[in-house]
Amino acid sequence: MSKKYPIISVVGSSGAGTSTVKATFDQIFRREGVKAVSIEGDAFHRFNRADMKAELERRYAAGDATFSHFSYEANALEDLERVFREYGETGKGRTRRYVHDANESAKYGVEPGHFTDWAPFEEDTDLLFYEGLHGCVTNDQVNIAAHADLKIGVVPVINLEWIQKIHRDRAQRGYTTEAVTDVILRRMHAYVHCIVPQFSQTDINFQRVPVVDTSNPFITRWIPTPDESLIVIRFRNPRGIDFPYLTSMIHGSWMSRANSIVIPGNKQDLAMQLILTPLIERLVREGRRARA
Numbered sequence: 189m190s191k192k193y194p195i196i197s198v199v200g201s202s203g204a205g206t207s208t209v210k211a212t213f214d215q216i217f218r219r220e221g222v223k224a225v226s227i228e229g230d231a232f233h234r235f236n237r238a239d240m241k242a243e244l245e246r247r248y249a250a251g252d253a254t255f256s257h258f259s260y261e262a263n264a265l266e267d268l269e270r271v272f273r274e275y276g277e278t279g280k281g282r283t284r285r286y287v288h289d290a291n292e293s294a295k296y297g298v299e300p301g302h303f304t305d306w307a308p309f310e311e312d313t314d315l316l317f318y319e320g321l322h323g324c325v326t327n328d329q330v331n332i333a334a335h336a337d338l339k340i341g342v343v344p345v346i347n348l349e350w351i352q353k354i355h356r357d358r359a360q361r362g363y364t365t366e367a368v369t370d371v372i373l374r375r376m377h378a379y380v381h382c383i384v385p386q387f388s389q390t391d392i393n394f395q396r397v398p399v400v401d402t403s404n405p406f407i408t409r410w411i412p413t414p415d416e417s418l419i420v421i422r423f424r425n426p427r428g429i430d431f432p433y434l435t436s437m438i439h440g441s442w443m444s445r446a447n448s449i450v451i452p453g454n455k456q457d458l459a460m461q462l463i464l465t466p467l468i469e470r471l472v473r474e475g476r477r478a479r480a
């Protein structure tokens with residue numbers, strides 16, 4: 189935690205929607221005049237695509253069928269923790285990109301399945317924004333959650349998460365449904381042990397729930413639309429959250445528990461702006477004051 193250089197960590201599984209949620213944060217940053225530096229969790233994969241495949245095969249041959257991109261060991265989490273710590277202390281740090289497909293390849297000049305070079309952060313930023321798989325990990329080796337000042341979970345119910353991943357990986361990354369299904373299966377062990385525990389570390393979780401039948405996610409022809417979903421928003425510490433204000437501003441919302449509200453899916457952007465803007469504004473104000 190750093191008053192001077194705050195960190196926002198948005199965590200979700202692959203296909204959960206963390207990249208999509210980043211657009212809402214960018215909108216808030218632009219509107220509020222916040223200078224943010226952004227990093228992606230995939231930058232901290234330990235292996236490029238070919239080396240990951242070789243490592244998977246090596247471990248599989250040795251009897252380990254649980255290794256995947258979700259596993260702690262597949263990611264340089266000690267580097268991610270160092271970047272969080274260094275940014276919190278000095279406002280400096282570095283990142284790179286993992287290039288997934290031809291579009292990103294054209295943008296970053298690196299073949300798909302490879303990393304760009306590391307590059308230092310821009311100077312004089314107000315906050316660090318992370319989105320990815322491991323931004324709230326706490327285990328025997330690292331405590332990444334401890335460095336983040338605002339922790340957000342993006343967690344569709346699991347069959348919706350699979351639908352989103354299958355559609356995105358087919359449409360944008362050129363994978364078949366069968367290939368994505370194999371990846372989902374292979375990642376299940378680490379999903380339970382490395383991804384899910386993070387959602388108890390987060391301050392706010394946004395869980396999208398479809399209200400159409402998604403019982404066979406592997407044959408669904410399209411992603412349920414915002415109008416076909418609800419979002420459960422759960423606050424770890426509801427003290428200080430103005431629930432009457434939120435439920436009056438977000439038409440069709442209601443409280444389902446003392447720390448949770450449910451909103452129509454098409455109000456996600458509005459709800460995020462209403463909830464997150466004051467939290468971000470406070471982090472930035474306190475950071476600027478501490479650096480003055």
Ligand SMILES: Nc1ncnc2c1ncn2[C@@H]1O[C@H](COP(=O)(O)OP(=O)(O)OP(=O)(O)O)[C@@H](O)[C@H]1O
Nearest residue numbers: 200201202203204205206207208209352356411414
């Ligand atoms: N609220 C939403 N409503 C409808 N579709 C969504 C929503 N959120 C995400 N999606 C869709 O789900 C797919 C996956 O989203 P996104 O790329 O943001 O996931 P991600 O968590 O960043 O995944 P990864 O970490 O693997 O890159 C995309 O096709 C996106 O358009």
Ligand SMILES: O=C(CO)[C@H](O)[C@H](O)COP(=O)(O)O
Nearest residue numbers: 202230237257286288301321
């Ligand atoms: O989205 C992911 C993790 O968040 C990807 O599955 C991971 O980055 C590996 O990518 P690829 O399969 O393209 O090598």
